[in-house]
Amino acid sequence: MELLALNASFLLKYFYNDKENKQNGEFVLVTYNGLTYDFYECKFKNHVIPKVEVYEEINQIKKVALSINKISFISKLGIEDCEGVNSITLLDLYNEELYK
Numbered sequence: 001m002e003l004l005a006l007n008a009s010f011l012l013k014y015f016y017n018d019k020e021n022k023q024n025g026e027f028v029l030v031t032y033n034g035l036t037y038d039f040y041e042c043k044f045k046n047h048v049i050p051k052v053e054v055y056e057e058i059n060q061i062k063k064v065a066l067s068i069n070k071i072s073f074i075s076k077l078g079i080e081d082c083e084g085v086n087s088i089t090l091l092d093l094y095n096e097e098l099y100k
Contacts, residue, residue, distance in 0.1 A: 025060050029074070036069035040088075043075040051080045058085070 017024040029040035039061050043049050054073060061071055072086035073079050079087045
């Protein structure tokens with residue numbers, strides 16, 4: 001499991017406001033290594049994040065037209081099993097064994 005291996009030049013919050021298409025979005029944690037972006041979508045909910053919501057977020061991220069390397073979700077209890085999507089729970093962040 002890959003956790004927050006932040007090999008990046010920049011750590012930022014990314015937001016956009018597309019007035020023409022009446023769309024906007026905000027991504028809490030984004031890293032940039034000079035070539036590509038890693039998106040870490042943070043969800044502050046007391047339940048497992050359902051697949052539908054995960055894929056909605058992924059589609060929203062892909063619309064920003066940046067060079068995306070990775071999309072991960074950070075949440076209290078994780079996400080429903082979605083192939084190829086990295087899920088990080090609060091327990092993972094505090095599990096010292098995963099950092100050795």
